[in-house]
Amino acid sequence: MKGILKSFEALIAILFILTAYFTLFTGEKVPDLETVIWKIRGFEALRALDDLNKLANYALANETEKIEGELVENLLLGLNYKVLVCNQTCPSLGISSEKIASVSYFIAGNATHVEPREVLLYIWRGT
């Protein structure tokens, strides 16, 4: 009889805890600050490359791998990166990740080719 009572009390305690947990933590979703921080880091990394006058030259030549190589030093570890250079249209990108951020950076071209380009940087976690 005592054993049944103990089990019953334990069950009530568990129900209380679960009710309190779901009431307190499932109503509001905690905003995701991580992807916002990725965007800031990504934007600053692109700007640093632009300040070195490298970004425009790479973008005009569509050398996205060189841009990615230069960005690695300034970006967070453990994340995946992909750079796309858009002319009139942007190339398609197939990434499936629950958490992904994209940063857009515009360049004017350079002294010999005054042609605008949009450099898109995708940052995500996972494969």
Place this chain on the structure above:
Amino acid sequence: MKGQFFLISGVVVILVLFLIKSSLNLSQIIENKRNLEVSIERKEFLNIKNSLIRTVEYSYNKNETEKIINYINYVREKLWGKAVELNGILIGLSLKNVTANSENIMNFTVYNFLGETIQSLNLTFNSSSQVFSNVADGSSVNGNFTFTPSSDGNYTLTLNYTTKTENKQQEIQVEVEIGKNKFIGFFDLRMKSMRTENRDEFSKVVETS
């Protein structure tokens, strides 16, 4: 007593959950996120502005106004796809081989990308005026003014325009230097998203050959 231990432990756990919840200030986190997103948009606006200035610099002697309009249209279209509006007005002024005590010409182009039609546009320079009407969004008007400088000096171009939503007067300083060719780009640039609006008025002067 031993059975009540579970209930007491349950109450303690619930109290801990309350403490965690109260220390987690959601409104502060939401506000911080919003501030960060607004700061990103400010950075993006400055990127667009700086690239616009670079376009003026790089367009040296390469049909400056056309290159600038090309840049504006390109960025505008890209932002449009992200539900961000880039609007404004461009005034491009070109002075060629300014000569003292003789009649000189200043060419101008006004490009409307305000997102609405300019109903009336009035430009005044050196006591003469030119009036245009119904300048559609994404279109430009051209013209020229004449002036006879005796030496280096400052002139003022006054621009008045009226749209459905605003009535604005803008004064642009034009520094005239004898013997020099110049391109002056004046911009009123506005970027509007669902979160915030960034706006700046600036000009860029380049000496041409």
